[in-house]
Amino acid sequence: MHSLLRFLSELQDVSLLLWQAFLSLWSKPRYLGETIRQMDYVGVGSLPIVLLTGFFTGAVLLLQTFETFQYYSMQNESGRLVATSLIRELGPVLSALMVSGRIGSAIAAELGSMVVSQQIDAMRALGTDPIRKLVVPRIVALVVMLPLLTVAADIFGLIGGGVVASFMYNQETSVYTYSVRTGISTSDLLGGIIKPIFFGLIIGSIACHKGLNTSGGTVGVGRSVTNAVVISSIWVIIFDFFLSKLLQYILDIGRL
Amino acid sequence: MLSLNENDTLDENEIGEVEPLIAEIDEAVDAPDRMRPAIEFRDVYLSFDDKVILDGVSFTVKKGQTKIVLGRSGSGKSTIIRMILGLLKPDAGQILVDGEEITGYSEPDMMSVRQKIGMVFQEGALFDSLPVYDNVAYRLIEQGVPEDEVDIEVKRMLRFVDLEEAIEKMPSELSGGMRRRVGIARALVGDPQIVLFDEPTAGLDPPTARTICELAIKLRDLQDVSSIFVTHEMNNLRYLSSEYATVNDEGQVVYEKEGEKLCLINTEIMMIRDGEIIFSGKDEELQRNKDPYIRRFIHGT
Ligand SMILES: Nc1ncnc2c1ncn2[C@@H]1O[C@H](COP(=O)(O)OP(=O)(O)OP(=O)(O)O)[C@@H](O)[C@H]1O
Numbered sequence A: 001m002h003s004l005l006r007f008l009s010e011l012q013d014v015s016l017l018l019w020q021a022f023l024s025l026w027s028k029p030r031y032l033g034e035t036i037r038q039m040d041y042v043g044v045g046s047l048p049i050v051l052l053t054g055f056f057t058g059a060v061l062l063l064q065t066f067e068t069f070q071y072y073s074m075q076n077e078s079g080r081l082v083a084t085s086l087i088r089e090l091g092p093v094l095s096a097l098m099v100s101g102r103i104g105s106a107i108a109a110e111l112g113s114m115v116v117s118q119q120i121d122a123m124r125a126l127g128t129d130p131i132r133k134l135v136v137p138r139i140v141a142l143v144v145m146l147p148l149l150t151v152a153a154d155i156f157g158l159i160g161g162g163v164v165a166s167f168m169y170n171q172e173t174s175v176y177t178y179s180v181r182t183g184i185s186t187s188d189l190l191g192g193i194i195k196p197i198f199f200g201l202i203i204g205s206i207a208c209h210k211g212l213n214t215s216g217g218t219v220g221v222g223r224s225v226t227n228a229v230v231i232s233s234i235w236v237i238i239f240d241f242f243l244s245k246l247l248q249y250i251l252d253i254g255r256l
Numbered sequence B: 001m002l003s004l005n006e007n008d009t010l011d012e013n014e015i016g017e018v019e020p021l022i023a024e025i026d027e028a029v030d031a032p033d034r035m036r037p038a039i040e041f042r043d044v045y046l047s048f049d050d051k052v053i054l055d056g057v058s059f060t061v062k063k064g065q066t067k068i069v070l071g072r073s074g075s076g077k078s079t080i081i082r083m084i085l086g087l088l089k090p091d092a093g094q095i096l097v098d099g100e101e102i103t104g105y106s107e108p109d110m111m112s113v114r115q116k117i118g119m120v121f122q123e124g125a126l127f128d129s130l131p132v133y134d135n136v137a138y139r140l141i142e143q144g145v146p147e148d149e150v151d152i153e154v155k156r157m158l159r160f161v162d163l164e165e166a167i168e169k170m171p172s173e174l175s176g177g178m179r180r181r182v183g184i185a186r187a188l189v190g191d192p193q194i195v196l197f198d199e200p201t202a203g204l205d206p207p208t209a210r211t212i213c214e215l216a217i218k219l220r221d222l223q224d225v226s227s228i229f230v231t232h233e234m235n236n237l238r239y240l241s242s243e244y245a246t247v248n249d250e251g252q253v254v255y256e257k258e259g260e261k262l263c264l265i266n267t268e269i270m271m272i273r274d275g276e277i278i279f280s281g282k283d284e285e286l287q288r289n290k291d292p293y294i295r296r297f298i299h300g301t
């Protein structure tokens, strides 16, 4: 019971933070420069790891399934599997997990150490709202950049699958690309971009919340970072299920 | 502000009775809006979990007055200062800043109150992702002051704390004392009417500590700033409560000691113990006080 209450109050705090951030979007002051810096850090900075993750995920998907397809003499359809599983699921989720590890931890650490060294208090004392100055730019950056990173990961995943198909199983490139093309529908693409928007919100709000509520000195910062990454990752995965179900319902994804 | 010795028996507890007397004096000397205190605490309570931190604290800091706050480590001095800025809310009681009751204020409401207040944090609390220049300029940049004005003001403040050469440095490249002085420059930029010093001289060499005290004296006597000065060091107390700043014939600021007949009335001392005010008054009264705890604190015996 106690932990349920704690969970609910945390949920309330995170929602409240998101709501306050949302409200402050509509009035001045806005910190555009800071937002762009964060976008650069989140987007450009995470590109290498997200691309690598995407590439090898696509590659291993094909590697593990090609022979099964071959057994049923359906190897020409193998690109389909890579495309749908990447674009619907693995692209968004894996990118979100990588970004939660890299950016979620960085946000929690930065805000957390600002709290314990009283920089947040100093900021408030000097008349700046930390939500506007720190939280909003980070969440906005995540919400804008995560879908873009996901698209990049998807593309590299498809390339990875193609590389394995043609170099290890000597499949014609045109066969692979054809099966990829038939495997993707517009709703898949749309769903694959809607998901990371929500994941960005989850990672950003949890990391900011954990960072801003750090207590207990440097040890506390470590705890906040761990919590931010673990909790946002879990929520990404849980949320992914329900979001998938909802998108199936709305966009009619997942039916053949 | 100087006055004859008779006035130095004014006490927080007697304020009700002697109000008319002060009114007369103040009206004779100063503008009427001086009557509104810069800071006022009315029976403020605060506890963390079940530990009582402030237990019914009441005091006032009048316009142009400096309140020196003494007390053992952990007695709640920083807490009081944080409450004035609205960084912490009391459990009960009222806090007034410049006549405005801030207890019920939300964060956005507090922002305008905070514009009037400069705060020197105990640990410096510099933004370590920003160079010294941006730290000092922070408030002005946030207010959208034009760049060339910011530039002039920042250089003036850094000259004030004798750190012009550090303007490009990052906080991590500074020594503890330099960081503290940058913190002071940051607090004083924009000439706030109320300045809160939280142990500004702790861990500094005597000349630097002296400079910081002179700074506080200058703000008090020449710029009519109201302030709270938390300190542990007895010589800070001595400087602040026995010296005053004036401008001599050549236009320089000089510091003079109060004499036999003259006594500073714009500096008061307040001592806190376990969340309660156990002493409030002038330094002469403090020196004469018989309470063993206070004697031990002041004289070390
Ligand atoms: N966030 C907090 N949670 C719980 N207790 C706190 C918190 N902040 C301060 N305290 C407690 O409040 C008391 C007063 O702290 P405060 O920082 O005001 O002391 P201080 O008088 O400034 O001491 P020092 O001279 O060492 O700076 C201390 O006993 C401290 O343990």
Ligand SMILES: [Mg+2]
Pocket (backbone or CB within 6 Å): B077, B078, B079, B122, B198
């Ligand atoms: Mg303190």
